[in-house]
Amino acid sequence: MKPSALSTPVSDPPGRSAPSKGTATAPAPATAQAAVTTGPRTTELRTLPVPRVGAAEGLLRVDAAGVCGSDVVAYGRQGLPERIMGHENVGRIVALGEVAARRWGVRVGDRVAVEEYLPCGHCRFCRTSEFRLCLSSDPSYDPDALRYGTTALTRGSGLWGGFSQYLALHERTVLHPVPDGVPDHHAAMSLPIANGYEWAFREGGAGPGKTVVIIGPGQQGLGCVLGAHAAGAPVIVVVGLRRDAHRLGVARRLGATHTVVADDTDPVEEVARITGGALADIVIDTAAGTAAVVNQAIAMARKRGTLVSAVTAPAPLDGVDFGRLSRKYLTVRGVRGHSYEAVEHALALMASGRYPIEEMSSLAVGLDRVHEAILATAGEGEKDVIHATVLPWQDTTA
Secondary structure (H helix, E strand, C coil), X not given: CCCCCCCCCCCCCCCCCCCCCCCCCCCCCCEEEEEEEEECCEEEEXXXXXXXXXXXXXXXXEEEEEECHHHHHHHCCCCCCCEECCCEEEEEEEEECHHHHHHHCCCCCCEEEECCECCCCCCXXXXXXXXXXXXXXXXXXXXXXXXXXXXXXXXXXXXXXXXXXXXXXXXXXXXXXXXXXXXXXXXXXXXXXXXXXXXXXXXXXXXXXCXXXXXXXXXXXXXXXXXXXXXXXXXXXXXXXXXXXHHHHHHHHHCCCEEEECCCCCHHHHHHHHCCCCCEXXXXXXXXXXXXXXXXXXXXXXXXEEEEECXXXXXXXXXXXXXXHHHHCCEEEECCCCCHHHHHHHHHHHHHCCCCHHHHEEEEECHHHHHHXXXXXXXXXXXXXXXXXXXXXXXXXX
């Protein structure tokens, strides 16, 4: 069963019309279809009850949910609870409590993008605009932490992920209005593109006069290309492998000035050649994480350069040349996730029409093909998929 073309709008289900915009409350649907992850690499469709919306809560009709690289890792992990995955969510508010309406500044009918974080709002991280670090929304610190896409089905309503027709909006939800003209399946890429802006510009310092090297042309790496180019970096080098030929082509069309195939040439020597021996001001490592690649990243950076590491290796890396960090006087920044500002920037960048964002959007499927979409993102599909989108209301039965 082939999904519809990406340009096909997602219509309201039969017998249900869009809510009138501005209504403070609206009747919630009784049930929702959801793709529930029941174990490693296993998903099944279920019908789940939709709870009543409290005064400080809301309900989102999910029109698009992106598949993140972190979903690939989590999908194969043992010991995780049954849950609805999907944390790159876009949709329309269909029910809204009065307290939530005042707190969020939205109305029923508004189209919004939802961040994955559910921050407490009062810890030191939340009060310094670093709410992505809030321990109340960090499952790596607290297995019971609340976060969209990872929270167990047994918690509350269970509607904690976007691979579902409806998403329960917790009172701690962080929302962003989606600009008119940005399609749902593009807006679902706002978080990975925001990561790129966060890592390349806000953390790395990309800008005019800066040479930026990005290792890994996946959705996060391409987000870094966009972030570096939008910031005005004149030289952007993307390093990939021979199998990444399509992605490297997309990188060039998104603003990369050079691409390097590491199978065919020494990337360190190639960066030295491109820069006339000066090397890179900023190196961003978004690859899977090996000592060899980390050492290459260190070698590509100039003295007093910056190394931005998004590596999430499951185990410590032996053989990393830490001595070279001090010899080069490098600034090293470990990164993950994005700030509120970064998501706003990503949505504005999409609305500008300046970049061919559509080239990152490779696959759209219905709820019955969530398993396929995750595996395709992992490189196990028939074609190279940069970013896949789940459209919960799309009919794939025809």
